[in-house]
Amino acid sequence: MEVRRHDIVIVGGGGAGLRAAIAAGEQFPDLSIGVVSKLYPMRSHTVAAEGGAAGVIKPNDSIEQHISDVISGSDWLADQDVVEIFVNQAPRELVQLEHWGCPWSRMPDGSVAVRPFGGMKTERTWYAADKTGFHMLHTLFQTAMKYGNVVRYDENFAVQLLVHEGRCQGVAALDFRTGEVFPVVAPAVILCTGGGGRIFAFTTNAVAKTGDGMALAYRAGVPLKDMEFVQFHPTGLPDTGILITEAARGEGGILVNKDGYRYLQDYDLGKPVDVNDPEHPRKSTMELGPRDRLSQAFVKEQAKGGTIQGKFGDYVHLDLRHLGAKRIHERLPFIVELCHEYVGLDPVRDLIPVRPVVHYMMGGVHTDLDGATPLPGLYAAGECACASLNGANRLGSNSLTELLVFGARAARAAVEFGRQNSALATEALAAQAADQQRQIQERFSRRGSEPIARLRQELNEAMEVGAAIERDGEGLQQACNKVAELKARLQDLRLTDHSTTFNTELPAALELENMIDVAECVVQSALARTESRGAHQRRDFPKRDDQQFLKHSLAYRTDAEPRIEYCDVTITKWPPKERHYG
Amino acid sequence: MADENAILEVFRYQPDQKSEPTFQRYEVPFHEEWVVLDALNYIKDHLDGTLSYRWSCRMGICGSCGMMVNGDPKLTCSVFLRDYHPQVMRVEPLRGFPVIRDLVIDLDDFMNKMTEVKAWMIPKEERSIEQGEYLQSPAQLARYRQYSTCINCTLCYAACPVYGRHTEFVGPAAIALAQRYNMDSRDGGYEERAETLFDEHGVWMCTFVGDCSRVCPKNVDPAAAIQQAKVSATKDFYRSLVPWGKRRTET
Amino acid sequence: MSQVQSHDSESSARGDHAARLYHQPWPSDWWLRRASFTLFMIREITAVFVGGYAIFLLVLLFLPAGAFQAAVQGPVSAFMHVIVLVMALYHTVTWLNLTPKVLVVWRGEERVNPILLTAAHYVGWIVLSLVIVGLVVFLAGGGA
Ligand SMILES: Cc1cc2nc3c(=O)[nH]c(=O)nc-3n(C[C@H](O)[C@H](O)[C@H](O)COP(=O)(O)OP(=O)(O)OC[C@H]3O[C@@H](n4cnc5c(N)ncnc54)[C@H](O)[C@@H]3O)c2cc1C
Ligand code: SF4
Ligand code: FES
Numbered sequence: 001m002e003v004r005r006h007d008i009v010i011v012g013g014g015g016a017g018l019r020a021a022i023a024a025g026e027q028f029p030d031l032s033i034g035v036v037s038k039l040y041p042m043r044s045h046t047v048a049a050e051g052g053a054a055g056v057i058k059p060n061d062s063i064e065q066h067i068s069d070v071i072s073g074s075d076w077l078a079d080q081d082v083v084e085i086f087v088n089q090a091p092r093e094l095v096q097l098e099h100w101g102c103p104w105s106r107m108p109d110g111s112v113a114v115r116p117f118g119g120m121k122t123e124r125t126w127y128a129a130d131k132t133g134f135h136m137l138h139t140l141f142q143t144a145m146k147y148g149n150v151v152r153y154d155e156n157f158a159v160q161l162l163v164h165e166g167r168c169q170g171v172a173a174l175d176f177r178t179g180e181v182f183p184v185v186a187p188a189v190i191l192c193t194g195g196g197g198r199i200f201a202f203t204t205n206a207v208a209k210t211g212d213g214m215a216l217a218y219r220a221g222v223p224l225k226d227m228e229f230v231q232f233h234p235t236g237l238p239d240t241g242i243l244i245t246e247a248a249r250g251e252g253g254i255l256v257n258k259d260g261y262r263y264l265q266d267y268d269l270g271k272p273v274d275v276n277d278p279e280h281p282r283k284s285t286m287e288l289g290p291r292d293r294l295s296q297a298f299v300k301e302q303a304k305g306g307t308i309q310g311k312f313g314d315y316v317h318l319d320l321r322h323l324g325a326k327r328i329h330e331r332l333p334f335i336v337e338l339c340h341e342y343v344g345l346d347p348v349r350d351l352i353p354v355r356p357v358v359h360y361m362m363g364g365v366h367t368d369l370d371g372a373t374p375l376p377g378l379y380a381a382g383e384c385a386c387a388s389l390n391g392a393n394r395l396g397s398n399s400l401t402e403l404l405v406f407g408a409r410a411a412r413a414a415v416e417f418g419r420q421n422s423a424l425a426t427e428a429l430a431a432q433a434a435d436q437q438r439q440i441q442e443r444f445s446r447r448g449s450e451p452i453a454r455l456r457q458e459l460n461e462a463m464e465v466g467a468a469i470e471r472d473g474e475g476l477q478q479a480c481n482k483v484a485e486l487k488a489r490l491q492d493l494r495l496t497d498h499s500t501t502f503n504t505e506l507p508a509a510l511e512l513e514n515m516i517d518v519a520e521c522v523v524q525s526a527l528a529r530t531e532s533r534g535a536h537q538r539r540d541f542p543k544r545d546d547q548q549f550l551k552h553s554l555a556y557r558t559d560a561e562p563r564i565e566y567c568d569v570t571i572t573k574w575p576p577k578e579r580h581y582g
Numbered sequence: 583m584a585d586e587n588a589i590l591e592v593f594r595y596q597p598d599q600k601s602e603p604t605f606q607r608y609e610v611p612f613h614e615e616w617v618v619l620d621a622l623n624y625i626k627d628h629l630d631g632t633l634s635y636r637w638s639c640r641m642g643i644c645g646s647c648g649m650m651v652n653g654d655p656k657l658t659c660s661v662f663l664r665d666y667h668p669q670v671m672r673v674e675p676l677r678g679f680p681v682i683r684d685l686v687i688d689l690d691d692f693m694n695k696m697t698e699v700k701a702w703m704i705p706k707e708e709r710s711i712e713q714g715e716y717l718q719s720p721a722q723l724a725r726y727r728q729y730s731t732c733i734n735c736t737l738c739y740a741a742c743p744v745y746g747r748h749t750e751f752v753g754p755a756a757i758a759l760a761q762r763y764n765m766d767s768r769d770g771g772y773e774e775r776a777e778t779l780f781d782e783h784g785v786w787m788c789t790f791v792g793d794c795s796r797v798c799p800k801n802v803d804p805a806a807a808i809q810q811a812k813v814s815a816t817k818d819f820y821r822s823l824v825p826w827g828k829r830r831t832e833t
Numbered sequence: 834m835s836q837v838q839s840h841d842s843e844s845s846a847r848g849d850h851a852a853r854l855y856h857q858p859w860p861s862d863w864w865l866r867r868a869s870f871t872l873f874m875i876r877e878i879t880a881v882f883v884g885g886y887a888i889f890l891l892v893l894l895f896l897p898a899g900a901f902q903a904a905v906q907g908p909v910s911a912f913m914h915v916i917v918l919v920m921a922l923y924h925t926v927t928w929l930n931l932t933p934k935v936l937v938v939w940r941g942e943e944r945v946n947p948i949l950l951t952a953a954h955y956v957g958w959i960v961l962s963l964v965i966v967g968l969v970v971f972l973a974g975g976g977a
Contacts, residue, residue, distance in 0.1 A: 040689065042734055043644040098715040101703035101766060103723060103730050110717030134643055135730065142702040142759075154693075177682060177850050206638040239615060242641045338641065341660055453627035496631035499598040501850065502683040504626075504634045597853035653867070680854035688854055724942045743870060746859045791873045792931065806934040813935060 001437075003430050004184040006034035006151065008414050011158045011171055011213060012192030013041025015133070015400060016382025018140035019093075019407030020190050024415055025147035031415065034184050035144075036153040036173050038208060038507065042141045045194055045206040046403065049133020050245035050334060051117065052125035053400035055090035058114060061122040063087050070398065071574050073119040073290050074391025075534035076550065077226065079570035082369045082389050086398075086405050093404035094126050102139040103128050105331075115331075116250045116283050117397045119290035119581070123250075123283070125397040130245050130334040133400060153184065157507050158212065160436045161189065161220045161378065164425040168220065168378035172433040174440070174507070179500025181437035185429050187421050188377050188414035191217060191365060192407065195383040197230075198511075199519040200358040200467075201460035202313075204236055204243040210511035211518035213384035217365040218517055222373045223554035223565070225386040227363035227518070228526035229535045231394055232469050234294035236357025238312035242338055244354055246396040248347075249287040251331050252280060253320040255294075255354075257306035262286065263316070267297035270582020275322045285582040292393040292535040293581060295356040299469050310353060317351040324348075356469060360399065362390045362535065363525070366554060371410025377417060381410040388552060388569070392534020444506055448492035452508050455493070459486055459512075459519055467523055472539040476527040483520045484561065490516060521555040521562050528564045529553060546576050588612040588667045590621055592633065593674040595681050603681070605672070606630075612667055619647055619658040622673070622685075635685035642799065645733035648740070649685050650674040655737035655797045676740035678749070692736055695752055698778045701759035704771025722767040729762035732802045738794035750783045754794035754804030757785060761807040764814070776815070785811045876927045882920035929954045 008024055010017045013035050024033045035041070056066050066087045071078055094112075098104055104112040105127050116123040128135040144150055155176040162170040162183060170185030196211025197203040218224050234255070235244040249255070254275060257263040262272045270285030281288050298316065301307055307314040320328055320335075325348045328336060332347070339345045339352055364386035371379040371387065381387075382403045389402055459482075466479025490513060497505040531545035532538050551566040587609040595603040608629055610621045619637055626633050635658075637647040642660040649658050652672050663671070679687035709716060738754035745751045760779055763769045779785055788808045795805040860866065864874040893901055904910065932954050933947030 039638060039644075039646070040693075040734075043638050043646050045639065045644070047644050047733075048639050048641060092711050095711050095715050099703070099705065099709060099711070101763065101768065103727060103766075104715075106718055106720045106723050108720065110719045110722075112715050131643075131731070134733070138730075138732075138734075142696070145697050146700070146702050206640070206644065208638050240640070334643075341642065451627070452631070497634075499596060499632070499683075501597050501853070502634045502686050505631045595855045597850075597855070601853075603855055675857070677857060678859070680856050682850075682854060721939070721942045724944070725939065743859075743863055746863065789873075789877070790931065790934075791870065792934070793867075793869050793873075795934070796869065803934070806937065809931075809935040810937065 001182055001430055001434055003426055004034060004153075004182065005032075005424070005426070006184065006186040007031035007418055008188045008190065008411070009034040009036060009170055009184050009186040010190045010192055010411075011036050011216075012044070012194060012382070012384070013037035013039065013141075013152070013154070014044030014192060014194050014382060015046035015137055015140060015403035016194075016407040017041070017044075017190070017192030018137070018144050019404050020192060020381060020411035020414075021150050022140065022144050022147065023408040023411035025144070025150045027412070028415055029149060031149060033150045034153060034186065035150060036156050036158050036171060036184055038155065038157045038176075038212075040154050041144070041152070042138055044137060045209055046133045046137040046400070048204070048206065048243070049136070049400055050130045050243060051247035051250070052115060052127035052132045052397045053094060053136065053404075054117065054120065054125050054395070054397040055094040055401055056087065056124055057091050057094070057112065057126070058122075058124065061124050065122055066090075066120075066124060068574065069120050069284070070389070070395060071391075072577070072579050073393055073395040075292075075393055075544065075579060076546075076571075076576040077229075077388070077391030077533060077552070077569055079369070079388035080572040080574055081570050082387050084572070085369055086389050086402065089405045090401045093401060093408065097136060097139060097404065100139050100143045103135055105129055115247060116281060116288060117395065118246050118249070118288050118294070119284055119395040120288075120397075121284045125247075125250065127247065129330075130247055130332045136400060157510065158193070158216060159440065159510060160432070161216050162429040162432050163220050163375065164428050164432075167376045167421065169424050170429055171216075172436045174510075176502050176504075176507070179503060179506075181433055181440060183429050183433035185424050185426060187418035187424060188379060190371065190410050190414050191378070191380040191384055192382045193384045195361045195364075196515065196518045197358050197361065199459060199463050199515045199522065200230075201457075201464045202236070202241050203358040204233060204241050205358070210515050211361075211384070212511065212514045213380065214365055214521075215514035215517040217373060217375070217378065217380065218521065218555070218557050220375060220378070221557065222375050222378065223366045223556045224518070224521045225363055225366040225388070225552050225554055226392070226525070227361070227521040227555055228529050228553060229362035229390075229392050230358060230467065230522060231291055231360040231362060231535050232295040232356040233291055233359035234298060234356050235318055235354040236359075237338070237343060238310055238315050238353055238355055240342055241357045242342055243357070243359070244318060244335055244338070244352060245332070246291075248318060248320055248332055248335055249281065251320075251327065252323055253318050254287055256317050256319055256351075257301055258308045258316075259306070261306070263301045263306055264289065264294065264297050267293070267300060268582065269293060269297065289581045290393055290395060291359075292537075295469050296537055298356050308353070313355055315353040315355040318354045319351050320347045321349065321351075360394055362386070362392065362394055363522075367410075369409070370413035371406055372413055372417075377421065379410040379414045381406040392536060440506070444495045444509065445498065448494045450489050450492050451494050452505065452512055455486055455489060456512055456515070459483065459515060462486075463519055463522070467526055470537045470539050471526055473527065473530075476523055479523040480520070480527060480561065483516060483523055487516050487520065517557075524562050525553045525555050525564055550576060586612040588621060588663045589670045590625070591670055591672045592622075592625070592685070594633070594684055596632070596683060612663055614664055616663045617659050618651055618656070618661050618663060618671065618673065621663055621671075622658065633685075634683045643733060645735035648676050648735045648737045650677055650740065655740040657735060657737070657799045660799060676736060678740050678742070678746040679736070689736070691749060692734070692739065692753075692756070695756040696734075696759065699752060699756045699760040700771060700775050700778075701756065701763060703763060703766070703769055704774060705768060706770030716768045718767050725767070726762045726765040729758045729765070729802060729807055731800050732758055732762075732804075733800055735799065737797045737799060738804050741793040741797040743791055743793075744787055744789060748787065751787045752778060752784050754808065755802070757811060758802055758804040758807035761811055764811070779811055780815045785815065788812075872927070876924060879920040879924040882917050883924050886917045886921070925958065929958065
């Protein structure tokens with residue numbers, strides 16, 4: 001078995017992973033950087049992000065304002081030192097991306113354009129039409145190609161963290177082409193594996209978003225933080241869950257119920273301004289409220305009977321028609337394309353059916369503001385990490401910027417750590433990888449009786465019901481029981497493909513295992529948090545409880561269900577208040 | 583409607599078992615709203631777990647799911663069963679590429695080409711972060727925008743008879759990406775890219791069939807990019823003949 | 834010399850697997866298998882006729898007047914001219930339709946509609962042809 005050695009190994013080639021790779025590759029040309037990714041990097045789901053990336057750049061905006069928006073958006077569960085660092089570094093990172101060629105949309109004077117986004121009191125979201133993530137990812141990927149010291153392992157699946165004497169020193173990776181498991185070792189590893197929305201049935205997330213990095217860290221003893229906070233985006237297309245970006249509302253789109261009524265006004269989100277009024281859309285109110293509040297308003301409207309019944313669940317309408325063809329085509333071309341292709345509608349003339357859809361995980365691998373996890377040598381950045389920027393609810397367009405800021409920070413910290421701790425127990429690590437190869441072979445040559453698809457579907461259904469926008473103790477307990485049952489049934493998985501060349505069933509099985517671990521942390525953390533905060537709404541505990549729960553949850557792996565502990569939120573200058581929109 | 587079945591004939595190549603490819607026939611329930619990829623997923627989940635193919639986003643943006651459907655290169659997440667049914671659908675790997683297994687093609691050659699043409703920004707003038715963004719007018723952005731929307735799905739390569747017979751041809755998407763940077767007002771890398779773009783495997787191999795642009799799912803129009811690169815190269819040539827012909831500065 | 838490195842080439846396991854790639858054949862009648870390919874081939878072949886005719890004309894110019902007359906008169910010549918005309922028309926039309934790919938005209942942020950460009954070329958072509966026909970008729974009339 002060949003051992004690949006690098007100075008740092010990055011797992012994941014999405015926005016966070018590529019930013020980390022470039023940060024290390026550019027600043028330290030003498031270092032060798034390995035990037036292990038189960039997808040070709042430009043296929044990563046960052047590619048699907050539409051709306052934009054937040055960063056203070058215009059004179060009418062201020063750092064303080066962005067900080068305050070993030071903190072209240074997070075329902076005070078964000079660590080305020082992290083927020084400050086993030087907001088301060090955001091503009092630099094976005095300018096850097098501009099220098100690398102990102103085709104940001106422009107003002108007539110040639111400066112970059114910004115648009116309003118939910119929960120932001122000033123417009124500060126940079127965008128490249130409505131394909132922002134696509135352009136960011138391709139810019140990063142193309143830029144990364146020019147660094148000779150960035151070595152890619154495309155279509156290689158990280159199956160295990162290699163930990164020796166309390167230090168993470170690499171990963172074991174499964175090469176899809178050969179079926180071989182081999183060690184990629186380095187004194188520092190950065191997880192950038194993205195979110196895990198696929199644990200739910202109805203999601204905007206790509207099939208690859210199975211929470212792998214979270215599960216890898218979790219199994220290595222690192223806690224997963226704030227996993228109960230799952231973001232539901234208010235506007236997904238029924239059936240496919242394809243996202244209709246918040247930018248559609250940032251540009252002035254409105255949400256209406258079955259009677260054409262702007263129902264959000266009934267749910268404490270401010271008063272509507274007429275769509276022809278120059279004041280519209282008023283920032284941080286109505287359609288531009290935060291996502292948690294909008295999705296919750298949908299559920300209440302549904303209970304009231306205001307939504308429309310459809311073949312694929314209840315929905316409301318997103319109305320863009322008043323924006324006019326020119327603006328829609330210029331600012332939202334991808335939305336036009338998606339509506340046309342997948343639902344046969346033209347947003348210039350038609351109403352778009354939308355309903356809340358699982359979109360993003362606020363929680364993730366517990367890290368500090370440099371991406372360092374409690375396990376020495378292990379770092380994490382991007383959606384798989386939880387540096388506690390987003391707290392209980394992420395504001396739209398902060399994630400893309402987060403990838404850049406924390407991807408770069410984690411890389412620098414990891415390089416530094418690697419310099420101080422360069423010794424590697426190569427033989428022991430290789431033995432671990434060999435053992436992993438054996439285990440995989442052994443487990444998957446067994447012929448069980450449970451098809452992957454069935455277990456996955458049962459998991460999805462349990463999460464959809466138990467961990468929905470509104471939850472309660474009973475439902476969560478049922479979900480916990482179901483997940484525990486599925487975990488047991490995993491032992492009897494049936495694999496039919498025993499070939500080693502591009503076997504796609506094997507990774508699907510590994511992903512299912514990861515999803516079950518991640519789902520267990522979500523439901524157990526949610527069960528333990530007996531309050532309502534941000535995206536976590538308990539019918540049986542409808543109030544925020546700062547006394548007990550102004551705290552991050554930490555889920556630790558045990559032999560049975562995870563052990564939930566709590567740690568403090570860092571509050572510096574912004575003491576908790578009531579959240580107010582409108 | 584679900585009691586009707588749609589029929590797919592899928593290309594199978596399993597190097598671990600057989601050395602010759604075959605076609606396998608599957609019947610899946612017909613749903614009006616299913617894309618071809620949904621049918622493949624149904625096969626994978628319910629009929630035959632050994633079928634291998636790539637996909638990820640299911641919204642036509644990641645570029646993973648390109649295959650030949652009844653002889654045409656398509657993103658299988660963007661074409662519907664209803665576009666073909668009741669006709670049998672013949673699903674094959676993208677033409678012109680070596681096949682690793684079933685519907686999975688080898689992309690190494692394409693990935694190398696993206697590097698060869700230096701599809702990244704080579705700035706005309708350096709600028710520090712403190713100096714802020716380069717100014718670029720909406721009109722300047724419009725010049726290259728279309729070429730920047732390539733999703734690297736390689737459908738255009740599968741459509742290109744030149745690439746089909748001579749894989750050394752740089753090919754449509756890589757040239758479009760090079761042109762994307764050449765036409766960017768911030769970029770100054772034209773001369774560097776010219777080495778590969780205008781050498782014997784570059785734009786001049788293109789015989790202008792134009793199918794790349796017809797099959798491109800994102801309307802990138804790589805054929806136009808190639809012809810425009812040819813025009814630039816021709817202008818350069820004539821300029822180089824006359825003593826006052828300056829080196830080109832802008833596209 | 835920045836080159837992205839991919840570990841494939843170094844890996845021996847991958848080396849074995851490279852040998853097992855299936856290379857899809859490219860059929861020799863590829864241009865018959867797709868309408869757009871066939872039309873392309875016809876376009877390319879018509880170029881031979883157009884080019885050939887140009888040479889024919891050049892040769893004619895250097896012939897004595899009598900031989901010229903002989904060469905352009907008679908049913909064989911007429912037939913040949915019709916064929917060449919059809920080929921030339923096909924070639925011209927296909928090329929004019931392709932002009933927007935070669936020629937992109939911008940007005941500010943907006944691209945001038947390619948259809949307009951093609952239309953302008955057609956108009957130019959027709960006008961030019963009429964002028965030539967007019968000239969020929971005029972010269973023929975004057976000559977008589
Ligand atoms: C439809 C959609 C629209 C969005 N729009 C916006 C927006 O407008 N603004 C905004 O700020 N945010 C947006 N988001 C959120 C944001 O896009 C994501 O949070 C972000 O892109 C995640 O990036 P990442 O780099 O962490 O992960 P990803 O881009 O998901 O990349 C994960 C990488 O890890 C690799 N990987 C995963 N598991 C393994 C493994 N086991 N082994 C090896 N490699 C592995 C994958 O191959 C991939 O390269 C959107 C999200 C979605 C789904
Ligand atoms: S140019 Fe079009 S067809 Fe070719 S790779 Fe890009 S998006 Fe795909
Ligand atoms: S699955 Fe992403 S383009 Fe089809």
